[in-house]
Amino acid sequence: MKPTSISAEALFEAHRSALRWEWIAGHAHPERRFDDSAVRDARSAADLVGYLNYIHPYRVQIVGRREIAYLAASAPEDQERRIARIVTLEPPVLIVADEQVPPDRLVAMCDRAEIPLFVTRESAGHVIDVVRAYLAHLFAERTTRHGVFMDILGLGVLLTGESGLGKSELGLELISRGHGLVADDAVDLYRTSQTALEGRCPELLMNLLEVRGIGLLDIKAIFGETAVRRKMRLRLIVHLVRKETMEREFERLPYEPLYEDILGIPVRKVVIAVDAGRNLAVLVEAAVRNTVLQLRGIDTYQEFIERHQRAMERGQP
Numbered sequence: 001m002k003p004t005s006i007s008a009e010a011l012f013e014a015h016r017s018a019l020r021w022e023w024i025a026g027h028a029h030p031e032r033r034f035d036d037s038a039v040r041d042a043r044s045a046a047d048l049v050g051y052l053n054y055i056h057p058y059r060v061q062i063v064g065r066r067e068i069a070y071l072a073a074s075a076p077e078d079q080e081r082r083i084a085r086i087v088t089l090e091p092p093v094l095i096v097a098d099e100q101v102p103p104d105r106l107v108a109m110c111d112r113a114e115i116p117l118f119v120t121r122e123s124a125g126h127v128i129d130v131v132r133a134y135l136a137h138l139f140a141e142r143t144t145r146h147g148v149f150m151d152i153l154g155l156g157v158l159l160t161g162e163s164g165l166g167k168s169e170l171g172l173e174l175i176s177r178g179h180g181l182v183a184d185d186a187v188d189l190y191r192t193s194q195t196a197l198e199g200r201c202p203e204l205l206m207n208l209l210e211v212r213g214i215g216l217l218d219i220k221a222i223f224g225e226t227a228v229r230r231k232m233r234l235r236l237i238v239h240l241v242r243k244e245t246m247e248r249e250f251e252r253l254p255y256e257p258l259y260e261d262i263l264g265i266p267v268r269k270v271v272i273a274v275d276a277g278r279n280l281a282v283l284v285e286a287a288v289r290n291t292v293l294q295l296r297g298i299d300t301y302q303e304f305i306e307r308h309q310r311a312m313e314r315g316q317p
Helices: 008-014 036-040 065-072 076-088 104-113 124-138 167-176 219-223 243-249 280-295 300-313
Strands: 005-007 022-025 033-035 061-063 094-096 117-119 141-152 155-161 180-191 197-200 208-211 215-218 231-242 258-262 265-274
Touching: 005 008, 008 124, 022 104, 061 124, 065 076, 076 104, 094 104, 104 117, 141 167, 141 231, 141 280, 155 167, 155 280, 167 180, 167 208, 167 219, 167 280, 180 208, 180 231, 215 219, 231 243, 231 280, 243 265, 265 280
Parallel strands: 061 094, 094 117, 155 231, 231 265
Antiparallel strands: 005 033, 022 117, 141 155, 141 180, 180 197, 197 231, 208 215, 258 265
């Protein structure tokens, strides 16, 4: 389940060192919370410039150099009215960036309205990028899938299949061939945008791989830092099935690429039969390389169909 809110204090502490900000007003209620509408915070550092009725209510509001200049150039009564307009829309947090000093009226009004006011020397654009990414990840739709998630040739690949088919052993073989482990057994998948899924390892299972007969292996300790990854974007699912299942349920040469829907996003999928004598690691690498070609617009199967049609048109056997 994704969280439905976050406190201003949690946001402040999460980026205290990275953004080097200070909390200068609105201390009365550090537990003040805001919900996932804040994910859609200011789209640019200039959202306050001009027509203040365009400020979106209930969103984190960034105040940069141009906004401060705009307020400073106003007559005292105009400045009071414009700042009041900002506060009336109840932003969960106000952040003053670009090494700017907030006007005294803004500080006083945030204190009265109990709106947290952070000040940082970092650029407004950088602050927006950091806060937006943090909130987007925090409030992202998420699910957990069973399988082994790996970085194979730069592609995030989820190995799935029935229990006992050797997914972890296959993962170990791929690691020994230079690929990276993200997660074994359970993979947390986050929908980070309209088209992207990001896979991470639950903290409890970090760097661990379970192999039947051996037990838990610390992949980072055995193979080194380069054998593990913190996260990867999911681009391909490799589903392992028994030979009988393959013959019964899947086509030998599927005319259309297979997809699996995860959190509303279609993910490419290939099915590989597990049988004695088959080198699964090589087959998975081949599937990944073929997927890379498809992502670049090169479809080998369609090219074969076109070649076959041209041969038929020429009357060749």
